[in-house]
Amino acid sequence: MTPEGPTERTVIHRHTERAAYDSQTVSDVLEAGLIAHVGIIHDGCPVVIPMVYAQVGDTLYLHGSVASRLMRALRTGIPACATVTVVDGLVLARSAFNMTMNYRSVVIQGTARLIESPDERAIVFRSVLDHLIPNHYDTVRPPSDSELAQTMLIGIPLTESSVKMRSGPPYDEPEDLGLPIWAGEIPLTLIASNPIPDPDLEEMIQVPASVANYKY
């Protein structure tokens, strides 16, 4: 899928011990994330917008309205960058300087492409929803022709992707280890709480397994 090494523009220069470029690690971070922050150049300036996404094979797919300015820009085949970050915790060192976070992030740089094939589009519609909540697509009303016409799908190849990750305890300077200062990690996790039924929901409609079993 993606090459198992960096390109000139994806290579990570600092904290190289945190870098990865293999397709499995890229997929793992994309699977763990919920939204991508997508950057384009608009009128000579960078613009970064949060979007839902799905990975299918060697492509990251973005999903939006045909009326969206970002989507209309992407369909013209411009360079884009999609970054997905999962925050895993605060890393509290004995010094302010060594404070950091535990995280996993993937940065994807590539040229956007409009997805027009009905077959490819059908797979992506399902994948975007099932990325948000697995196995839910089959429980809902599928898109009508009019809704399909209102939805644009964009693909960005995963060829130029890099992952940066940090985990574990803080690093402190050797001379700080004896200081009477607390150090450690505070893990952070996105947690789903109980589903809230729509106020208009008819009482006899049961919660589907995709919702009942949902764990972020």
Added chain:
Amino acid sequence: MTPEGPTERTVIHRHTERAAYDSQTVSDVLEAGLIAHVGIIHDGCPVVIPMVYAQVGDTLYLHGSVASRLMRALRTGIPACATVTVVDGLVLARSAFNMTMNYRSVVIQGTARLIESPDERAIVFRSVLDHLIPNHYDTVRPPSDSELAQTMLIGIPLTESSVKMRSGPPYDEPEDLGLPIWAGEIPLTLIASNPIPDPDLEEMIQVPASVANYKY
């Protein structure tokens, strides 16, 4: 602080009911977020990188190493975009088309500026750490002169900021309301779990109040 209205490039055209431009709403989202996704143009292409940040007054501050390529680019005073997103939940409609998320995001577009004044830098060092974990800065060893020299601070004015937010139950087409399909919300919250002491921590060192009381 920020103007209480949009500029040509920050105005939100779609779902205008989700838009806000007032400084209090911008501050609330920045306070609730943990990381900013910062976009710049590098070699003609957009690049988006996650970073820690702090808001002080009418400026968003970014904090990084003087060796970072992103920071070295920002210090030259280029256009930048910083986007902070808080995910609040999945919104499950009866139709695939009306699936969405509840979220709060702020998009800040502006020209980056290197922060050189020692007084401004001192405030920002404290603010970046206290944004991650309130009242923690005074418990740790402050930065040495050498560490200060290794740390670059960048400011982006909040003048051109826009917020987009969604909350509440799904919207469904009137003709879908009678379908036997579950609809509702799954709230998502970032939760801190118990602090993990550094393996090298001396046993008699107590957890400070900033860590014991931490709630994301």
